[in-house]
Amino acid sequence: MPAGRTTLSEYLSQQSAQHLSLHPDLGSLVLEIAKAVQEIALLTSQGALAGVLGSLESQNVQGETQKKLDVLSDEILIQTFRSGNLVAGIASEENDEPLSNPKGGSFLCLFDPLDGSSNIDVNVSVGTIFSILSATPNATLTVGDYLRTGRQQIAAGYAIYGPATMLVFSLGHGTHGFTFDAASGEFILTHPGIQVPADTSEFAINASNERFWEPPVSRYISECKQGKTSVRGRDFNMRWIASMVADVHRILMRGGVFMYPKDTKDPSKPGRLRLMYEANPMTFVVEQAGGLGSTGRQRILDVQPESIHQRIPVILGSKNEVERIEEYHREHDRA
Ligand code: AHG
Ligand code: MN
Ligand code: MN
Numbered sequence: 001m002p003a004g005r006t007t008l009s010e011y012l013s014q015q016s017a018q019h020l021s022l023h024p025d026l027g028s029l030v031l032e033i034a035k036a037v038q039e040i041a042l043l044t045s046q047g048a049l050a051g052v053l054g055s056l057e058s059q060n061v062q063g064e065t066q067k068k069l070d071v072l073s074d075e076i077l078i079q080t081f082r083s084g085n086l087v088a089g090i091a092s093e094e095n096d097e098p099l100s101n102p103k104g105g106s107f108l109c110l111f112d113p114l115d116g117s118s119n120i121d122v123n124v125s126v127g128t129i130f131s132i133l134s135a136t137p138n139a140t141l142t143v144g145d146y147l148r149t150g151r152q153q154i155a156a157g158y159a160i161y162g163p164a165t166m167l168v169f170s171l172g173h174g175t176h177g178f179t180f181d182a183a184s185g186e187f188i189l190t191h192p193g194i195q196v197p198a199d200t201s202e203f204a205i206n207a208s209n210e211r212f213w214e215p216p217v218s219r220y221i222s223e224c225k226q227g228k229t230s231v232r233g234r235d236f237n238m239r240w241i242a243s244m245v246a247d248v249h250r251i252l253m254r255g256g257v258f259m260y261p262k263d264t265k266d267p268s269k270p271g272r273l274r275l276m277y278e279a280n281p282m283t284f285v286v287e288q289a290g291g292l293g294s295t296g297r298q299r300i301l302d303v304q305p306e307s308i309h310q311r312i313p314v315i316l317g318s319k320n321e322v323e324r325i326e327e328y329h330r331e332h333d334r335a
Contacts, residue, residue, distance in 0.1 A: 008034055008167070008178050008187035019173055023134065025106055026155060026171060029086045033109075033130055034167055034187055036080040037159040040073045040114070040128060041180065044161040053121050061096040061309055069120050070094055073113035073128060081109060088135040091146050091308050093277055098308065100141050107154075108133040108146055110277045110308070115158070116243025125162035127245025130169075131281035132156060146308060150280030150301035157285055158245050168194070168252065170288035175252065196291035197255035200318040202237045204247045205259040212263035216296060216328035244273065248282050248316060252289055257317035257325070261296060271295075271313040275305055279314045292322040296329040 006014075012027030043052050056066045074094040081087040081101060088105035091098040093112045109132055116126040132155040133148055135141070157169020165180040167187050177191030203224050210218070227235035239256070241247050247258045260272045273279050283293030283300040293300040295313045303312060315325050 006189040008189070011176070011178075011189050015171060015173065019171070022171060023106060023154065025086055026132075028084075029107055029109075029132065030155070030169065030171075032080055032084055032086060033077075033157075033159075036077045037128060037165070037167055038180065038185075039076045039080075040069075041159070041161050041165040043069065043072060044120075044126060045165075047123060060094050062093075064117075066094065067114070067117045067120050069126075070114045070117055077109075077111055077113055077128070081105075089141045089145065091276065093274065093309070098141065098143060098146060104137070106135055106137065108135045108141075110146065110281075112274070112277045115245045115278065116241070119241070119243050119246075124243065125160055125241065125246040125249075126243050127161060127249075128159045129245060129277055129281050130157060131277055131284070143308060146276070147305040149304055150275075150283055153280060153284050156281035158249075158281065160245050160249050162246065162249075166190075166249070168249065168285060170285050172288065175285045175289040177252075191253075194252050194289045196252055196286060196289045196318055198290070198319045200251075200255035200257060200321055201234055202239060202254075202256035203259065203321075204239050204241075204251070204256060205261075206240055206242070207238075209263050209265055212265040214262060214296075214329075214332070216325065216332045217259065217261045219328055219332075220325050244278055244282060248286065251291070251317040252286065255318045257315065257321040259316075259325075260314045262313035269311050271311045273311060273314045275300070275303060275310050275312040276308055279312050279316075282314075283316060286316055290319065291317050292319045294322050294326050296325060297333070 016022050052068050058066045074092050085103040086105045087107050087109045089098050089100050089108040091110040112129040115129050119126050131153050155171045160166050168177040175194045178187035179190040181188050223230040223232050224236035279300050293316045
């Protein structure tokens with residue numbers, strides 16, 4: 001290994017020496033996740049050659065048609081965790097109920113095995129999101145064991161399968177990014193101590209939902225679009241990849257605000273994204289990088305979950321922008 005290149009396993013050893021409060025097996029768990037990520041990255045990179053594109057007949061618990069890669073990625077992660085004895089319980093977007101590992105373990109892992117499914121068949125970046133909680137040793141797991149606020153995550157992160165495969169995560173001591181080097185088969189620390197700028201001139205939202213938004217969101221986006229001619233006094237740029245992982249990754253790299261807010265499109269759903277394996281872990285990495293995550297009315301990490309697959313409004317990214325949007329919600333609610 002050339003001097004100056006820190007591999008993922010070297011980084012994890014350094015972290016456990018430096019932060020004695022870290023669980024001694026947390027590094028091994030991250031390596032287990034990295035192994036699964038490499039397998040998923042290989043499948044996504046082979047695309048049509050591996051016969052992994054397209055949909056299945058099946059639907060997940062949320063009534064969404066499953067893509068082949070949703071299910072394959074889910075199976076890879078479950079198989080990885082079940083072949084070891086680190087993860088006692090597994091909850092995934094693709095499974096109605098959590099699964100337990102007969103071998104037990106010190107952790108619970110909640111994940112979105114393949115985020116951005118609508119982008120798989122068109123060869124646009126997708127990802128894997130994970131959230132780690134501690135498990136009570138030797139206890140029989142119930143759903144209640146998973147229903148803990150995002151603040152209780154001991155680690156969280158994501159893999160992005162883009163032009164480069166990257167693993168970005170936080171163990172609660174900053175957010176750090178690793179790029180997969182296919183030549184050595186190693187993840188290399190390429191983005192230490194990521195910081196999200198507090199101010200931004202870039203927003204990400206699915207504007208086709210505009211007529212369903214609440215007034216504070218419409219106000220914020222309208223001001224951004226009016227740019228220099230509005231109270232903002234500067235022009236804004238817009239991006240929407242429709243893979244949360246890719247949109248949030250961009251924000252970690254150069255700032256911005258990502259929004260999938262509450263809307264009235266389907267009144268039975270308080271938001272599009274899922275709290276436990278999308279909003280919580282992505283907020284954890286963004287906040288560890290100096291950003292902020294909010295529903296507009298409450299910090300995401302303080303939301304008490306009521307079910308594994310519950311949905312939530314998400315406003316995530318540069319601190320001053322998220323605080324501004326929260327203020328617009330307060331002003332609206334007061335009026
Ligand atoms: P998933 O593919 O895991 O179901 O998640 C898709 C999510 C998220 O990644 C993205 O931000 C959002 O759905 C896109 O929604 P629209 O298609 O409404 O833009
Ligand atoms: Mn997702
Ligand atoms: Mn998914």
